[in-house]
Amino acid sequence: MPRVLMLHDESPRCRVVDLPLADLPHRAISVDIDYSDLNYKDALAVTGKGKIVRDYPFVPGIDFVGTVRESHHEQYASGDRVILTGWGVGERYWGGYAEAMNVDPEWLVPCPSPLNSRKAMLLGTAGLTAMLCMMRLEEAGLPPGAAVLVTGATGGVGSWAVSILHHLDYEVHAVTGKPEQREWLESLGAREVLDRSEFEGEPLPLEKGRWVGAIDTVGGRTLANVLARMTYHGRVAAVGLAGGTDLPTTVMPFILRGVSLLGTDSVMIPFERRRAAWQRLSALPNGLFERMAVDEIGLEQIEQRAEDMLAGKVHGRVLINPKK
Incomplete structure (x- = not known):
């Protein structure tokens, strides 16, 4: 019998059974699951502090990687290594915080060589999402070597965005509220580390343009301040809402500087684009994985680490080994 983390709408909320x-x-x-991970959405689901899970009992976990044990669909066969991200798994459908799970074939993508299971979930x-943001910026004409801002840089998406941008020879400026992580961000490739307080004030319609591109994982006032500081024809890939869902900006960045706001979805993206992004991720050098901060835990530790994440006490990636 596989072990799973089961959520209940009563105390205790989290139980490993x-x-x-x-x-x-x-x-x-x-699928027999090798690894899952802990994302911000997972933390909201596990703690019940966000309206993520509505039906109980429920197994959370929006990501996993593993090996097909049994298949009743021609697309996959026993022994295939597969990755699952998105599609409402861990929200509407039982997810990856388990030793095994049954899923629909449309939710899967083959795990590309040379990624092993651990690397696949270090990405997750x-x-x-960081790679999809990169692709959106490239398609919008981001010039080589441009200065690119990354907000929420110590989080999962942000830290991978810093690493990927640096690997692709962009000049990376990282925004964080964790000054103690400056050296780590610099080791990932950030040329400059900025305090997030600079982006939390009341936004002005326009300020001095500084960045050609940006990846915003925060939303709210932070995103509004980023938009106001983009150069002419700047491009902003927006993917997060940890700072709020409101966007207190004006049309000024868009009509006076031609700034582009590029919404970036990682949940319902089509198979071919998803596979293309994973192929690019599989080509990343080992050094990027080695520099990523990683905390590997078992199912019993998820609840506490979810609380820590929402309290801003986590940086980098939290990897979950269901057999640990």
Whole structure:
């Protein structure tokens, strides 16, 4: 019987239990899970501090990587290594905080060589989202070597964005509220580290243009301040809302400087684009994975680390080994 982290709408909310295989959802692909991870959305689901989970009991976890044990669909066969991110898994459908899970084939993508399972989940939704932001900026004409700002830089998406941008020879400026992580961000490739307080004040319609591109993982006032400081024809890939869902800006950056605001989704993206992003991620050098801060935990530690994440006490990636 696989072990799973089960959420309940009563105390105690989180319980690690042994669940018969027959009690897993009836779906076409059965996967033995090697690793999952902890994202901001997972933390909201696990703690109940966000309206992520609505049906109980429920197994959370929006990501996982593993090996197909049994398949009733021609797209995958027993022994295939697969990655799952998005598609409402861990929100509407049982997810990856388990030793095994049954899923739909449309939710999967083959795990590309040379990624092993651990590297795949060091990336997870965070790395995938960072690469999708990079692709959006490139498609919008971001020039080589440009100065690019990354907000929320110590988080999963932000830290991978810093690493990927630096690897691609962009000049990276990182925004964080954790000054103690300056040296780590610099080791990832940040040329300059800025305090997030500079982006939390009341936004002006326009300020001196400084950055050609930006990846914003925060939203709210932070995003409004970023937009006001973009250069002519600047490009901002927006992907986060930790700082709020409101956007207190004006049309000025868009009509006077031609700034582009590029919404970036990582949940429902089509298979071919998802696979293309994973192919690019699989080509990243080992050094980027070695410099990523990693905390590897088991199912029993998820609840506490979720609380820590929402309290701003986590940087880098939290990797979950369901057999640990």
